[in-house]
Amino acid sequence: MFFAVDLETVTHGIQLAVAPVFLLTAVAAMIGTVAGRLARIIDRARLVEDRIEAAPAGDAMTSAYDELARLRMRGRLVNACIALLTFCAILIGLTIMALFIGETTELQILRIATISFLSGVIFFLLALLCFLTETVLATRILKFGKPQKG
Helix, strand or coil, rough: CEECCCHHHHHHHHHHHHCCCCHHHHHHHHHHHHHHHHHHHHHHHHHHHHHHHHCCCCCHHHHHHHHHHHHHHHHCCCCCCCHHHHHHHHHHHHHHHHHHHHHHHHHEEEEHHHHHHHHHHHHHHHHHHHHHHHHHHHHHCCCCCCCCCC
């Protein structure tokens, strides 16, 4: 296996491999945002569970159980989103490695770089769909403009 020894080839390989790093930055920002949403879902679920436990025996708490079910669904969507973003980051990392190795060696791994990059983008798009779905579910329970009883 031949490794490039000239500075120009190595420099070009680094420049080529750094371009997907911008997608990694977006993925890291999304993971931070989604992890924050997961923390809020968990906090709300704990609050609702405490309310259920504090309720007198035999008290009908169907609205609390309904809210827990919605929170569980939202939690699953957020977990799926984080998993998809993590797979995306791994694939983009593999893309970076493949581009650099392909540029600085004789290995012909352009297909690997192409497949890993496109797969990473697909995972990112699927994560965005999960995020959108979770956001829609979170806002569906709000009652904007409805008069308050009491």
